[in-house]
Amino acid sequence: MVKQPVPAPEPVQPGIEESLDTLEGIVKRLESGEETLDGAVQLFEEGMRLSADCRKRLEEAEARVEILMKQAGSEVAQPFSPEEE
Numbered sequence: 001m002v003k004q005p006v007p008a009p010e011p012v013q014p015g016i017e018e019s020l021d022t023l024e025g026i027v028k029r030l031e032s033g034e035e036t037l038d039g040a041v042q043l044f045e046e047g048m049r050l051s052a053d054c055r056k057r058l059e060e061a062e063a064r065v066e067i068l069m070k071q072a073g074s075e076v077a078q079p080f081s082p083e084e085e
Helices: 016-032 037-071
Strands: none
Touching: 016 037
């Protein structure tokens, strides 16, 4: 009997909160001005990737909420606008 290769497990994607924390850390490091040019470019690339991933995940969550609201017979969701402090 030939053994079939076991597929490698997919890497666990960090939660959005963790991604946002990482993105905040990247911004602080870039703002410090202590990175080399190459280091800053690498951090910027990682930040852009994280930003795009967070945006995508938030859009997916918004779409799911709208579907759930329609299924429940609610009106279309209104854009969120936080109260001014």
